[in-house]
Amino acid sequence: LMAMRAAVQLANAVGDFNLSRLAQQSFANGSRLIDSALWYDNPGGIGYYQSYNGAPEHAVMADALYGQVVAYTLGLGPILPIPKMRSHLLAELAYNDGPFGLIVQTGREPPTNKQDNAIWMGGSQDWSALALRVFDDVSIADLMAPSDKALNHIRKGLRDEWNTHGLVASDG
DSSP: OHHHHHHHHHHHHTTOHHHHHHHHHHHHHHHHHHHHHHEEOOTTSOOEEOSSOOTTOOOEETTTTHHHHHHHHTTOOOSSOHHHHHHHHHHHHHHHEEBTEEBSEEOOSSOOOGGGGSBOTTHHHHHHHHHHHHOSSSOHHHHHHHHHHHHHIIIIIIOOOSOHHHHHOOOO
16 A cells, blocks of 8 residues: 555656556555455454454454554555554554563464564554554553563663564564
């Protein structure tokens, strides 16, 4: 979706309006497909974008909205509906929050990949970066809390910022 949004901007900039229309249509088609294939209206819980379309499993992955973080960074604006992004971020925090930051994935049953329980190294920071964009009724301290937790674990707990991957990755 981010690539199609960028293609629209680039095509408009060079006056290629046929390409712009094609990219806009591709964006719309992709949006519908992502929504129908991956959005999970969790009964009795928080709705989110699934890691994959693997019903009856409904796994949620930390940092699933990384493309949206990059889109905002590039000035492309929202590529997903903001209410769904808010809900997804709340689900990531509710289901994937660990003692040292967001873990890779929850909801895969039975757990077949031991890496699901590893810390997703940039996930907490990307969560905070995106949350700062989509929540306007939450304190900055609360929006930064996941990032602070993950970074302080490395800085203050492990006191080793040299090999963060080796320190927080695991085989389960």
